[in-house]
Amino acid sequence: MVTVVTIDKAGRIVIPKETRSAQKIRPGTKFLLIEGRGGRMWLQRLDADEIARRIREELEGVDLQPIVEKVKAEMDRLAREQYPAASR
Numbered sequence: 001m002v003t004v005v006t007i008d009k010a011g012r013i014v015i016p017k018e019t020r021s022a023q024k025i026r027p028g029t030k031f032l033l034i035e036g037r038g039g040r041m042w043l044q045r046l047d048a049d050e051i052a053r054r055i056r057e058e059l060e061g062v063d064l065q066p067i068v069e070k071v072k073a074e075m076d077r078l079a080r081e082q083y084p085a086a087s088r
Helices: 017-022 048-059 065-082
Strands: 031-035 041-045
Touching: none
Parallel strands: none
Antiparallel strands: 031 041
């Protein structure tokens, strides 16, 4: 489906009812707005469950402990720098 939509004074674009129904878009549905070149923009539905599933698949079998330790060490270093009195 291709349709022309207009932006209102508040910067909102209304997605036509037929499209919302066909795509099962409900109030609160989250989208990612992607700005491209030449004035192009895309809306991509954000599905937290799907994102979580894909992350789990990507990280399956990966040992995250070294990364966790590195992050903790960096957080400790930054805390000591930012709040030297608290580290005494």
